[in-house]
Amino acid sequence: MKFGKKLGGRVLFPVALGVAASVTGMALFSQGAAAATTPGSSNSSSTNSVTYGGTSGAGKAPITYLKLDPSTIALGKTLFVENCSSCHGDTAAGTSRAPNLQGLGAATIDFWISTGRMPLADPTVQATEKPSRFTRAQELAIDAYVSSLAPGGPAIPQVNLGAASLSAGQGLFSTNCAACHTITGVGDALAGGVYAPSLYPATTTQIAEAVRTGPGNMPRFGTGNLSTQQVADIVKYVKYLQHPNNAGGIGLGHVGPVTEGFVGILIGLGSLMIAGYWIGGRAR
Numbered sequence: 716m717k718f719g720k721k722l723g724g725r726v727l728f729p730v731a732l733g734v735a736a737s738v739t740g741m742a743l744f745s746q747g748a749a750a751a752t753t754p755g756s757s758n759s760s761s762t763n764s765v766t767y768g769g770t771s772g773a774g775k776a777p778i779t780y781l782k783l784d785p786s787t788i789a790l791g792k793t794l795f796v797e798n799c800s801s802c803h804g805d806t807a808a809g810t811s812r813a814p815n816l817q818g819l820g821a822a823t824i825d826f827w828i829s830t831g832r833m834p835l836a837d838p839t840v841q842a843t844e845k846p847s848r849f850t851r852a853q854e855l856a857i858d859a860y861v862s863s864l865a866p867g868g869p870a871i872p873q874v875n876l877g878a879a880s881l882s883a884g885q886g887l888f889s890t891n892c893a894a895c896h897t898i899t900g901v902g903d904a905l906a907g908g909v910y911a912p913s914l915y916p917a918t919t920t921q922i923a924e925a926v927r928t929g930p931g932n933m934p935r936f937g938t939g940n941l942s943t944q945q946v947a948d949i950v951k952y953v954k955y956l957q958h959p960n961n962a963g964g965i966g967l968g969h970v971g972p973v974t975e976g977f978v979g980i981l982i983g984l985g986s987l988m989i990a991g992y993w994i995g996g997r998a999r
């Protein structure tokens with residue numbers, strides 16, 4: 716039949732097009748989901764893979780501490796004089812422009828430089844997380860130099876996620892951290908123009924450092940507030956928030972199958988509508 720043949724040809728092509736578009740969309744999404752890292756796998760290897768003659772974190776302890784290499788102090792001093800002493804002074808004792816760093820401990824120094832907060836460009840605004848200016852070896856050399864000037868303060872923590880509990884971390888995070896960083900860790904504005912930043916870029920070491928050293932307006936959680944095990948549990952939960960159990964991770968707010976289905980429908984229906992218009996236009 717002439718009519719049937721004509722209609723068949725007209726409908727089949729656009730429908731096939733729509734189906735192809737949907738399938739392509741879905742294939743792209745599932746690739747995105749597969750590429751996302753699952754919790755527990757180490758995505759902080761840049762900090763944790765550094766051995767530096769120190770502890771390896773291979774044992775059962777939830778947190779081990781990095782031993783800094785004294786032979787890097789000279790390099791650290793050079794880097795410090797070039798990048799930091801204009802504000803903090805040659806021996807890190809502080810100036811009118813910036814505070815004394817002596818005795819703060821390697822974890823504090825490491826947090827501020829590895830999160831790119833230091834060196835600071837504008838001392839009048841809250842220092843923000845940005846890519847570090849240094850290699851990991853250079854950061855550790857600066858840590859070694861400043862730590863060599865005066866004893867004290869916490870050492871650089873290395874978290875063993877295998878020895879930490881996700882569910883305990885979730886409870887501890889909601890009571891101790893969510894008020895400022897929100898329950899999803901996305902961050903929020905606090906009073907007085909201060910903000911609690913997003914926790915998504917932080918490495919395991921940086922999270923533990925922030926908890927133990929209390930940067931800026933964040934409270935410091937000492938061993939009396941949170942045990943070493945509890946800090947590791949919290950770190951595990953924050954890492955989980957960064958890659959929530961692959962509910963369908965294509966960055967659509969991590970809402971999972973609902974969002975993906977929605978996008979699938981949008982693309983599917985969208986192409987059907989276009990097909991409809993196309994058929995309609997040709998039929999006239």
Ligand code: HEC
Pocket residue numbers: 795798799800801802803812813814816819823824825827828833834835836837838841842857930931
């Ligand atoms: C332009 C000036 C400036 C430069 C350069 C600078 N800092 Fe700072 N630094 C500051 C100021 C101001 C603060 C206090 C800011 C704050 O608390 O938000 C600060 C705070 C810090 C802190 C936190 C101190 C504390 O009590 O918690 C550390 C650690 C630090 N700086 C290390 C460094 C290192 C290491 C370098 C070089 C890589 C550096 N800074 C370069 C101005 C500077």
Ligand code: HEC
Pocket residue numbers: 830841842843844888891892893894895896905909910911912913914916917921922925926930931932933934936949953
């Ligand atoms: C009273 C509010 C408050 C609470 C409670 C709090 N924080 Fe923070 N946190 C802050 C603020 C403010 C900063 C930014 C500090 C700065 O840059 O000056 C911060 C920074 C951080 C960072 C650094 C993120 C980056 O930009 O690299 C981490 C990680 C972090 N907090 C984790 C935690 C964890 C884990 C807890 C719970 C144990 C917690 N915080 C509890 C306010 C808070």
